[in-house]
Structures are given as C-alpha cells and as structure tokens.
Amino acid sequence: RKTKEPAPDAVAKIFEHTRMYGLLIGKGGLYSNVLRISPPLTATNEHVEEALVILDHAFAKVQEEF
Template identity: 50%
Template sequence: MLAIELVRPGTVEPDAAAAGRVFELAKEGGLLVGKGGLYGNVLRMGPPLTLSEEEAREGLAILADAIARA
C-alpha cells in the first residue's frame, strides 16, 4: 500500500478538505484511491501486483493532475 498525507501548506495541520477534493478529482479522472487516516487527510493506493509501467505512469499522471487542480 502507498499513501499520501495532505496537510495545509506550511504546516503539519491535516487537510481533510484537500484530500476530499483530490479523491473526487482522481475518481473523475478514472483513478480509484481510498481516503482515510485519523483525520481523513490520507489518500491510500493499493496497486495490483500485475501493474505495468504504463499503467503506473497513467495513474501517476491522473493523481498529479488531481493534486494540482485541488
């Protein structure tokens, strides 16, 4: 499992709202991620063991775009 914890810029304060936005934008882009953590600010990814490099790059592009847009 991989995870990304989102916090408010310049702080260590959890940013659940940003995580929610990234979650929805990633889903709109075709990438399903999980959301959790004690404060609801962690995006969780569990890629399959059969993941190809091309699929990984595609997922990363979708996730990067969702983070940039959020």
C-alpha cells in the same frame, strides 16, 4: 501550506478528481487526510504512468484551491 494541520478537505478534493479520471484510490487516517493507493500486482508500467499523471493533475488542481 503554512501549517502541518490535517487537511481532510484537500484530500476529499483529490479523491474526487482522481475518481473523475478513472483512478480509484482510498482515503483514511484519523482525520481522513491520508491517501491510500493499492495498485494491483499485475499493474504494468503504462498503468503506473497513467496513475501518476492523474495524481499529478489532481494535486495541481487542488493546490490552486488551497
């Protein structure tokens, strides 16, 4: 990105992509441009890896659009 302006549209797209693949995250912040991730304390390494793969996929998809 060329500016550091809040990008709530991009966060909304990431939110949609992660939800489609079964990863429930939150969004917040003054401009709704912050991703909130709260994994359970019982998360295994496999769960964390799966979440990271989903997030990576979502970021890649959104980066193509913006």
